[in-house]
Amino acid sequence: MRLSSAQLFNQSITSVLQKQTATSKIIEQMDSGKKVNTAGDDPVASQGIDNLNQKNALVDQFMKNIDYATNRLAVTESKLGSAENLTSSIRDQVLRAVNGTLGESERQMIADEMKGSLEELLSIANTKDESGNYMFSGFSTNKEPFAFDNSTPPKIVYSGDSGIKNSLVQAGVALGTNIPGDSAFMKAANGLGDYSVNYLASQQGDFSVKTAKIADAATYVADIYVFNFTDNGAGGTNLQVLDSANNPVANVINFDATQPVSFNGIEVRIDGKPSAGDSFSMAPQAEVSVFDTISRAIALIEDPNSANTPQGRAQLAQILNNIGSGVNQISSARSVAGNNLKIVESYTEVHIEEKVVNTSALSLLEDLDYASAITEFEKQQLALNAVSSVFSKVGSVSLFDYI
Structure with missing residues (x-):
């Protein structure tokens, strides 16, 4: 087989370039501290590195x-x-x-x-x-x-x-x-339940509404209701409850505060003893504002005519x-x-x-082992020197030297 000078030159220069590339790659890895700098270095590892970086x-x-x-x-x-x-x-x-x-x-x-x-x-x-x-x-x-x-x-x-x-x-x-x-x-x-109560200044009995709740949603009728207490002729009171159209919805003979008053799906419990002629109304209100409640308390305290009256005490209980x-x-x-x-x-x-686990896995895939890299660098450097020396000698040989 015959080799021309050109072929020998090309093979030699290719070897030199390959060794230079390998050496440069190791130098780049040592500079970055990473053994995978591009996808071409290790396609499989590069994909794993991208996934971990995204995580x-x-x-x-x-x-x-x-x-x-x-x-x-x-x-x-x-x-x-x-x-x-x-x-x-x-x-x-x-x-x-x-x-x-x-x-x-x-x-x-x-x-x-x-x-x-x-x-x-x-x-x-x-x-x-x-x-x-x-x-x-x-x-x-x-x-x-x-x-x-x-x-x-x-x-x-x-x-x-x-x-x-x-x-x-x-x-x-x-x-x-x-x-x-x-x-x-x-x-x-609402502290009373589902209704708020409006007491009148004319209140004489020392009482207040303890609870006013919806007891039966199926029969419940939302409305404004008025409670009127009248003399029962025996030292006690009767109670009549009217709706907003003044229709009676409940009549209680000989009212007993220990028993709830029930009507239209609503149950009302009254604490204390109403007097004949007392009256109050109640309207639906399931939620209250703490600001408005405090404002009402301040107004009540500032009013010398209400603070220590039956009405004032009833309002206070609600407040x-x-x-x-x-x-x-x-x-x-x-x-x-x-x-x-x-x-x-x-x-x-x-x-x-999770970050610790991902970083550890990432380190295994991309971090450079400097000891191995230095050894490989020395090997590639030695090989490059050898190839360069051969190239130098081959490049200087001429057939005319032997004629």
């Missing part, structure tokens, strides 16, 4: 979402805790104010304290986050959620919505990161029930925030462990 990127996004949710929920839980304590203290202030030994000026001082507490509670409900967004406005974070309206007496109105912002903390797992203001402050369960219900509502909202915070923290641990 880690997803975990990083989940961790960012968790950090956001943790911060929001922690502040929410703290603010609701302050609101719960404040509302409980307001209830204690109401109990102090109705002490019969207090004078008008002393009651006014307590009322003024309650006004300050109400303003503080309103400030908590209008809390902003670090970005200037209202925390208890639902989705309407640019709107101040709570403010007094122009009615007389003024009431607190809610301008936010019921939106709950969810944060994805795991594939298929979204947790709420906020508590809408209406569910925290405006929708406390105290509703403030207690407001405390429970805030506490329940706080529990939701606290539980979500615990759940978020548990996913933090899950993602940290």
Whole structure:
């Protein structure tokens, strides 16, 4: 077989280039610390590396979402805790104010304290986050959620919505990161049940409605009802209940406060002893606002003509029930925030462990073994030197040297 000088030259230069490429590849690996820098280095390993990098990127996004949710929920839980304590203290202030030994000026001082507490509670409900967004406005974070309206007496109105912002903390797992203001402050369960009661200033008997609930949904008729007590001629009272059209719906002879009054699917329990001529009305109301309840308490305490009257005491019983219900509502909202915070923290641990597993697998696929790489580099360097030497000698040989 005959080899031309050109063929020898081409074979030699190819060998040199191959060894240079192999050497350069090892140098590149040593510089990057990775044994797989391109898909061509190891197609199978490269695909595994891409999958693991995508998983880690997803975990990083989940961790960012968790950090956001943790911060929001922690502040929410703290603010609701302050609101719960404040509302409980307001209830204690109401109990102090109705002490019969207090004078008008002393009651006014307590009322003024309650006004300050109400303003503080309103400030908590209008809390902003670090970005200037209202925390208890639902989705309407640019709107101040709570403010007094122009009615007389003024009431607190809610301008936010019921939106709950969810944060994805795991594939298929979204947790709420906020508590809408209406569910925290405006929708406390009515302390009496499903109806609120309006007592008259003419009330003489020392009584109040203990509960007014829907007992049978199938026969229930929603309406405004009036309770009229009349003399039964034997030292007691009879009771007649009228609907809004003045039609009798219940007649109780010899009223007994130990027995409930039932009509139109409603059950009413009255505590105390009504007097002949007493009357009150009740209207459907399943939910109450803690703000309006406190405002009513302040108005009652400030009115010297009502605070220690049968009407005032009856109103007070209803107010105290509703403030207690407001405390429970805030506490329940706080529990939701606290539980979500615990759940978020548990996913933090899950993602940290997942990141460790993924990073370990990634290291096995792409990290360079420097000891092996240095050995291989020396081998390739030696081979390159040998090939270069041969190429140098072959390149300088000429047939004319032997003629």
